[in-house]
Amino acid sequence: MSIDLSQFHQVFFEESFEGLDIMESSLLALDLSEVDSEMINTIFRAAHSIKGGAGTFGFMQVSSFTHVVETLLDEIRGGERSIEQEHVDLFLLCVDCLRGLMTDLQAGTEPDMSQADELKAKFEAILAGESPDAANSESIEAKAEGSENTSAADDTSDIGWKVEFIPCEDVLCTGNEPYRMFRELQDLAEAENGSVEVVPHLERLPEFSKMHPEMCYLSWTIFVRAAIELSDIEEIFEWVVDDCDIRYQRLADADLSSIEAHHSPDTEETSDQAEAVAADNNNENVSVEETSEIDVAISETPAEKIEQVTEKLAQAVTQQAKKETSVAPAKAPSKTAAKAAENTSIRVSIDKIDGLINMVGELVITQSMLGQLGQEFDVSRIQRLQEGLSQLEQNTRELQESVMKIRMLPISFAFSRFPRLVRDLSKQLDKEVDLVMLGESTELDKTVMEKIGDPLVHLVRNSLDHGLESAEERTANGKSSAGTITLNAYHHGGNIVIEVKDDGAGLNKDRIRNKAIEKGLISDDEVLSDSQVYDLIFQPGFSTADVVSDVSGRGVGMDVVRRNIAELNGSIDVTSTPGKGSLFSIRLPLTLAILDGQLVKVGEEVYIFPLVSIVESIQLEKSMLNNITGNQYVMQLRNDYIPIICLQDIFNIDLEKKDLEGAMLVVVEGDNEKIGIVVDELLGQQQVVIKSLEQNYQKVDSISGATILGDGTVALIVDISGLNNRPLDKNSDDQTQAA
Amino acid sequence: MTNAAQQTNNDVSPGSGSEDEQQYLTFIMAGEEYGVDILAVQEIRGWEATTVVPNAPDYIKGVINLRGTIVPIMDLRSRFNLERVEYSPVTVVIILKVETERGERVMGIVVDAVSDVHSISDSDTRNSPELIEDLNTEFIRSLVSIDDNMIILLDVQRLLTIDKQLLNLATDVAADNE
Numbered sequence: 001m002s003i004d005l006s007q008f009h010q011v012f013f014e015e016s017f018e019g020l021d022i023m024e025s026s027l028l029a030l031d032l033s034e035v036d037s038e039m040i041n042t043i044f045r046a047a048h049s050i051k052g053g054a055g056t057f058g059f060m061q062v063s064s065f066t067h068v069v070e071t072l073l074d075e076i077r078g079g080e081r082s083i084e085q086e087h088v089d090l091f092l093l094c095v096d097c098l099r100g101l102m103t104d105l106q107a108g109t110e111p112d113m114s115q116a117d118e119l120k121a122k123f124e125a126i127l128a129g130e131s132p133d134a135a136n137s138e139s140i141e142a143k144a145e146g147s148e149n150t151s152a153a154d155d156t157s158d159i160g161w162k163v164e165f166i167p168c169e170d171v172l173c174t175g176n177e178p179y180r181m182f183r184e185l186q187d188l189a190e191a192e193n194g195s196v197e198v199v200p201h202l203e204r205l206p207e208f209s210k211m212h213p214e215m216c217y218l219s220w221t222i223f224v225r226a227a228i229e230l231s232d233i234e235e236i237f238e239w240v241v242d243d244c245d246i247r248y249q250r251l252a253d254a255d256l257s258s259i260e261a262h263h264s265p266d267t268e269e270t271s272d273q274a275e276a277v278a279a280d281n282n283n284e285n286v287s288v289e290e291t292s293e294i295d296v297a298i299s300e301t302p303a304e305k306i307e308q309v310t311e312k313l314a315q316a317v318t319q320q321a322k323k324e325t326s327v328a329p330a331k332a333p334s335k336t337a338a339k340a341a342e343n344t345s346i347r348v349s350i351d352k353i354d355g356l357i358n359m360v361g362e363l364v365i366t367q368s369m370l371g372q373l374g375q376e377f378d379v380s381r382i383q384r385l386q387e388g389l390s391q392l393e394q395n396t397r398e399l400q401e402s403v404m405k406i407r408m409l410p411i412s413f414a415f416s417r418f419p420r421l422v423r424d425l426s427k428q429l430d431k432e433v434d435l436v437m438l439g440e441s442t443e444l445d446k447t448v449m450e451k452i453g454d455p456l457v458h459l460v461r462n463s464l465d466h467g468l469e470s471a472e473e474r475t476a477n478g479k480s481s482a483g484t485i486t487l488n489a490y491h492h493g494g495n496i497v498i499e500v501k502d503d504g505a506g507l508n509k510d511r512i513r514n515k516a517i518e519k520g521l522i523s524d525d526e527v528l529s530d531s532q533v534y535d536l537i538f539q540p541g542f543s544t545a546d547v548v549s550d551v552s553g554r555g556v557g558m559d560v561v562r563r564n565i566a567e568l569n570g571s572i573d574v575t576s577t578p579g580k581g582s583l584f585s586i587r588l589p590l591t592l593a594i595l596d597g598q599l600v601k602v603g604e605e606v607y608i609f610p611l612v613s614i615v616e617s618i619q620l621e622k623s624m625l626n627n628i629t630g631n632q633y634v635m636q637l638r639n640d641y642i643p644i645i646c647l648q649d650i651f652n653i654d655l656e657k658k659d660l661e662g663a664m665l666v667v668v669e670g671d672n673e674k675i676g677i678v679v680d681e682l683l684g685q686q687q688v689v690i691k692s693l694e695q696n697y698q699k700v701d702s703i704s705g706a707t708i709l710g711d712g713t714v715a716l717i718v719d720i721s722g723l724n725n726r727p728l729d730k731n732s733d734d735q736t737q738a739a
Numbered sequence: 740m741t742n743a744a745q746q747t748n749n750d751v752s753p754g755s756g757s758e759d760e761q762q763y764l765t766f767i768m769a770g771e772e773y774g775v776d777i778l779a780v781q782e783i784r785g786w787e788a789t790t791v792v793p794n795a796p797d798y799i800k801g802v803i804n805l806r807g808t809i810v811p812i813m814d815l816r817s818r819f820n821l822e823r824v825e826y827s828p829v830t831v832v833i834i835l836k837v838e839t840e841r842g843e844r845v846m847g848i849v850v851d852a853v854s855d856v857h858s859i860s861d862s863d864t865r866n867s868p869e870l871i872e873d874l875n876t877e878f879i880r881s882l883v884s885i886d887d888n889m890i891i892l893l894d895v896q897r898l899l900t901i902d903k904q905l906l907n908l909a910t911d912v913a914a915d916n917e
Binding site: 697 | 788789792793794795799801802807808809810842844845846
């Protein structure tokens, strides 16, 4: 029986990346002065799962590399070594390295092993240099891999115990886990500088189809090569001694030759995998049944049944991917696994799904009520009809909201990379930085989240590099030596606001001004308000850093940040107080799928302006109008001059030119520039669902998408920033006639 | 010709004829009969008002809402540089669907009237004569004659690929911007 493992690769990669994230965040959270052993365990388990998975899927580069990482972790976990800053740094490098390897493997390219080999050498140096007996203290799987067990056996073969452990079939149902006993046994032996070898017996195994997943068909012979009292061993098996057949024998008397017979290479591989799975299971709290199921699979005659084991493994991995700790049907090959290979997936909490199901239930009730009403309708029941319709409206709105919520993820997904980033950067720049993250549970659409990541990274880097001063400078200015960067997210109206705040020097207005003059962005004598000056930093090619550093300062950043945010229909503002710090605040729509729109009529067509970009709507008066260069009109609105455009000119619609005087004008703002758009009529405001024009057609300039109105017709959504960035001379031949 | 004529007698019945036979939906435009692969036809609708798309080529009449999907509508007469006519109640829109590298693409074409369904074997088709290569002959896959009528078989894939024209359009716009 063979199975194509490649269909599970995607799941393995997803799991592994998750494992790496866990490792990274735990490493960063690790307090060296007071090490939390649970944290170390978490890191170890993550590393172990990756190793096990990589081995199963044949990514030997990854598994052998992870093995050394794991060995060191295991020693730390076992208390044989205390964890040092140096180790943490090394582990973090490993996480990066592994991530690189995985990315390469996922892309199907041969991974670059140079960094891995380098790190591996470092690990081996630590392991060898500081603990000569490292080889002896390796965990069971090291033994099972058969690297050094024979030599170890030779040294201590005359002392110790041979334990025949024949558990009853329902040992697993009583909550006893043989693997844990072996582990304890090993700890015991290692304390005495000894070793443990476990040889499984597979004779009692029934046919695969007759296996019961909750039954244990295995028995084991355990060779404990250490000077241990029999009572210590008996203690370990104390819980199961009543139900199981356990025989102890002095190792000196036992027939050693039987070991070699059992210890075929296949067994090694199987038990290695078994352990990997067992560790996975521990990690995810999978119930005992599943573990036993895998035990069962392993206990098939190794040589020809390994494939089945791997299948089990793959299923186990898939089940974890679903993050459901309940036992999935053993046979059903998961469809999600195959799908995951081509689609990106999203994890949705069960609460949200339940809420959705409730909502649909109510919708069905409303529908049947309305249906009944419709069958025997007369005018007297019109009030009930209206009630029913308003109930339907409410149901629909709630349903829409819940569906939208499915796409929402807490912003901690985007924030999670920053502790590492700040840690690395602050080291590199030799600054002391505290990172404070607030509002991490604020929810945001997944697509928006993915796109906001890079701009945020850029802002944080900038704040660290340019914003915060060095420790000496800070102390000299009477501030605490450690700077603080605060990331904050909160909902505000229909938007989410993300703030990046630092308590550094603040933006230097004079320097920005000088730089802008130097770059020719503004003229010498231009008078600018504070916010206008700050706004200059978003201009292309603008950087105030005196020294171009590795971190930032190439001046390609802020304009890209603004553009990325504008693409998401969002905006970015900066405020700054000299000496106190600066605050970048990003305002984004909660979702890209729905937009609050203002419907306007131009000629026969209805267009939609995003409500966020509308500043105001006014009726034009002659006194407001000014004609420049004969065909372009501007309007004076308070202190601003705003260009006036007609949509029919830009969109090349054949319409009679209208008198500008008395026309309705919608003033919109995009990319921080205001323009006035002449419309014929203002219709209502409503939420519209954004549909793609590109899917069946193509990208249209100045149009960001389409939507379907209540009457079933299509209306186009105007892209305000696109309008602003459109080449200005395009409508020079279609001149607007004024009064 | 006789061969082809015989085959049309049992044209719509499934399973008839040789293996390489394909069914074509034919429609009338300016007196000529055109055919498209029936597997590319999603549905046939009556003409309805469209929403005009800015700066579109003049053969794109606009977009409609097809059960939640935005579908562009192309006037095949103006696409083929034929004389335009007023749309009437019998004017139909054939919704075509093709697989492209970007995924499925749906578009409607406006034609005068739908005619028939024919089973046509590839061996009966003739290449269109080598005329001057222009935009219109580009969409013609082959010619076939049935009952003394010539049917022009269209390459739906090419018909729906407006990108090439877009390219031209884009360069025009770019030139405008200079």
